[in-house]
Amino acid sequence: MSFVILWAVLAKPLSNSGETRYNKEKLLQGQGVDAPLSEIGFKQAEAAGRFLSGVKFTHVFSSDLVRAKQTACTIMKNNLHSEGIEIDYDPRLRERKYGIAEGRPLGELKTMAKKSGEQCPSYTPPGGETLDQVTFRTFPKKNKNVRARAKDFFEFLCHLVLDEASATDQSGLGAAGRERMVNFDLSPFANQDSERTPDSPNSSDVTLDANILLVSHGAYMRNWIKYFVEDLHFTFPPDLKKSRELSVSPNTGISHFIISLKPGELSIPDIRCICINRHDHLVDIADTSHYVV
Secondary structure, three states: OEEEEEEEEEEOOOOOOOOOHHHHOOEOOOOOOOOOOOHHHHHHHHHHHHHOOOOOOOEEEEOOOHHHHHHHHHHHHOOOOOOOOOEEEOHHHOOOOEHHHOOOEHHHHHHHHHHOOOOOOOOOOOOEOOHHHHHHOOEEEOOEEEOOHHHHHHHHHHHHHHHHHHHHHHOOOHHHHOEEOOOOOOHHHOOOOOOOOOOOOOHHHOEEOEEEEEEEEHHHHHHHHHHHHHHHOOOOOOOOOHHHOOOOOOOOEEEEEEEEOOOOOOOOOEEEEEEEEEOHHHOOOOOOOOOOO
C-alpha cells in the first residue's frame, strides 16, 4: 500500500504560509500571532496553486491558523480536480509555539538564547514548545499519553489510508477501486524522482491509495522530517546536498514524499523523497527570502 504526501510549507519558523506583514518585518509568529497573508503572500499561494493545478488530491489537510487556511484555499481554488474535496483544518499542523517571543523581532529571540547560553533553534523561550515537544511530546488526556503533534498526525494519516484501502478491498473493487496515478496527476514532479533508476517504475505510474496535500509551517515540518530520519530511519536522496536536508523552506516551498506501508507494520514505513523545499514556482515573485531561527 502506498500514498503520496505533498507538503506546501507556508510558513517558516518566523513566517506563515505565504508571506504576512510579520514575516516581512522579521517578527516571530508561532501560534499566538495569527496574521493574514500579505499581498506577496497571496501571490506566493497563487503561484503554488498554479504549480499544483494538475495534481489530483484525494485528501487536503491544513493548519487551522489563518495564514495556512488562506494558502490552502488559494491552492485548491486553482486546482483542476478540487471538486468535492474539502479541506480539513487540524490544530496538530500548527506552527511551533514561541511563547513570549511571539510578535517580537527575531533578533530578540537570538538575544534571549544567547543570554541562556543556547542557540536558535534549540532555544525555547518561556511559554514556548521545545523541538522535542513538537515532535515527541506527550500530553495528559483522560489519563492517557497522546503522542506529539507531528508523530501523532503522521500515524493518523497512515491509519486513514490503510482503513480506506481495506474498505475498498472489502467492497470487492480491490486495486481497481484505488487511485491510479498517471503522468498528468503528478506532472510537476515527473522529472524529480532522484532515486529512480532505468529499471525502476516511474513514480507517477504506481498504484497509490491516496494523494495527500498538507499545508503547514516551516519549523513544524522541519521537525517532522527529523522524526522521519531519527525514528523511521528515512535517508535522504544521495544527490541531495547536506545543507539542504533540514534547511528552512521558503514560503510555499513544496516537499514531495511517497510512503509505502504494510498492514501491521506502521512503525517501519518505506519513505521515498522526490523533492524537498522546491520553490521554482516562485521565480517571478519578489521577496521570497527565508530566515533561519
